Amino acid sequence: MSRTGQEEPDPNGTGDDDTTDATFAALLEDSAEELYDSAPCGYVSTLMDGTVAKVNATLLHWLGLARETVVGQLRFTDLLTVGGKLYHETHFAPLLRMQGEINGIALEIKRADGTRMPVLVSSTVKYGSEGEPLLIRTTLFDARDRRAYEEELLRRQQEAEAARKRAEADRARLQEALAALQQSLLPTVLPEIPGLEVASYYHTASPDRLGGDFYDLFALDGKRWAFFLGDVSGKGPRAAALTSLTRYTLRAAALHDPEPVATLATLNTVLHERYTGGDPRYCTAIFGVLEPDRDSGEVTVRLASGGHPPALLLRADGSCDFLPTPGGLLVGVLPEPHFVTATATLAPGDSLLLYTDGLTEARTGPDRALYGDEALRTFAAGHTGSPPRAVIQALTVLLDGFGDGLDDDTALLALGVPADTAP
Structure with missing residues (x-):
């Protein structure tokens, strides 16, 4: 309050000092581990042999598995479908070893209920001070919306192709009819x-x-x-x-x-x-x-x-x-x-x-x-x-x-x- 009795403007623009203090306190209490665990994408860290060493809650939720069932028990390829595992072993992993990182590869993970979930996978190798590879950090993005879009786009393309073929067939029949009519004249x-x-x-x-x-x-x-x-x-x-x-x-x-x-x-x-x-x-x-x-x-x-x-x-x-x-x-x-x-x-x-x-x-x-x-x-x-x-x-x-x-x-x-x- 100013000497004239009027309220002075809030320099922080919030209009409420108590709210500002509460927000700041919440940010201090927020931990990197919590951000990692509840991120909108899946995170998994594996040893160089592929054994899962760390996984966040988002990926566990997608998989429908408990943490103790995954960490130290499964390899990263065990989380993938048969086709995804084959592609990872023949293409993904060799490229990762040569380049040290690989981004945006479309794969599918298998869930506990037997369904599949499309994901986009990016991996990076973490190296030690001597340049030796220590572990692999992998990020998985939910690609279900993208897959649905691609499937819809494919369906529309197939419908358009079918319509084109029908139109060509109709045109061919029309031309035959017109030719027959023309010949009759x-x-x-x-x-x-x-x-x-x-x-x-x-x-x-x-x-x-x-x-x-x-x-x-x-x-x-x-x-x-x-x-x-x-x-x-x-x-x-x-x-x-x-x-x-x-x-x-x-x-x-x-x-x-x-x-x-x-x-x-x-x-x-x-x-x-x-x-x-x-x-x-x-x-x-x-x-x-x-x-x-x-x-x-x-x-x-x-x-x-x-x-x-x-x-x-x-x-x-x-x-x-x-x-x-x-x-x-x-x-x-x-x-x-x-x-x-x-x-x-x-x-x-x-x-x-x-x-x-x-x-x-x-x-x-x-x-x-x-x-x-x-x-x-x-x-x-x-x-x-x-x-x-x-x-x-x-x-x-x-x-x-x-x-x-x-x-x-x-x-x-x-x-x-x-x-x-x-x-």
Whole structure:
């Protein structure tokens, strides 16, 4: 109390001199032996032969053993499990003799009730004044929480691995189903046409999604054959449904009226009436009719295009150019689009190549530029006079060379008159 009658602040910050004195007295009475015996970790001192000379109460509590049962009666390795004892004798003890100390080794002690307890063990050799080893001091830390964490982590890893394998299996089954569905939208085998050679190829950009490209070739009667190739809007199940509708509509329309303009007009009517409102659907397509002439060996081609890339004519004389198909809006967009028929004659050695825009819109080079129509024409010009199968094979190699630059499905169809066809 100050002279003014006010209480002075406590210089020790405790606010209570009696409490401070009691705490100080308790610290004086606390012994190192008591701290050793009740430490939160286990302590054990052994002779150099491993006989236990001293052990604290914490370790005895973990073991469930009395002090007189352990001190002078057991070796340190007797406290370990069979596996721990083997590891101690073959690895732990030799390293300890060489290094004089070893830290943080995971072992297991066996308890009186038969259970195991994971511990982290660190040992140090105490040397005498002459440098001779006298005893070994060992500290054991309770690793049950760590073991539980590791087991939980392992369980989660195993669950994640199992989930990954299930996902891979599900993805493989999905890809198989998608491949089967995709194949059902394409002709299984192209028919054989007297005096004509045909070849086709379908490149799937992603096995995880359905593409919208399609093609077909079928007989109209004993003298004429119809073919078509195209690409519907979108990807996935809806595109597959549109592809199916388009293929069967073209087939049915061709059998009713095989004129290319009439067939595309019928398809346009079906798509425009079916897909109106908030989900418009459309496609690009080329439809044509082949009429071989047995006397001359030539084949007359009449075709019409609905917004599709033009076909390429590869001539036996080495020339190569696009077959113009003027007009030809996307099929299904307008109620009454304008389609125009184009006509060409394939002589022996000539071929007609149809393709979808996945080929010309592939990204190439370091600047990821579009492959383009002119690059395709130049490439095809190098294969004029070749049979359709050779042309398709060369294009297959070209597509493979695009790598990840080819991010859209691509359909190819080549029709040609063999060079050795005689009138």
